Amino acid sequence: MTTNRHKYFRWTPRTAWLTFAYVIVVPATLGVAGYMVEGKWDMRGKRRGDLISEF
Structure with missing residues (x-):
């Protein structure tokens, strides 16, 4: 299934949010x-x- 993931991919609200x-x-x-x-x-x-910060 991992090698063929592109064949079964669908845009859902979850995958759109993760992307x-x-x-x-x-x-x-x-x-x-x-x-x-x-x-x-x-x-x-x-x-x-010496101090690390410059400000």
């Missing part, structure tokens, strides 16, 4: 989270006692 979630929601959430923390931490050249 939307994995194609739109998950990448958008990761993108927004990445954009929010961009440049906040500088891990290079730090010594003991």
Whole structure:
């Protein structure tokens, strides 16, 4: 059945929601989270006692 899954696939509300979630929601959430923390931490050249955050 796994090898022939494409033959038996149907668009149902559940499969449409799962597709939307994995194609739109998950990448958008990761993108927004990445954009929010961009440049906040500088891990290079730090010594003991230095702060990681730049803000």
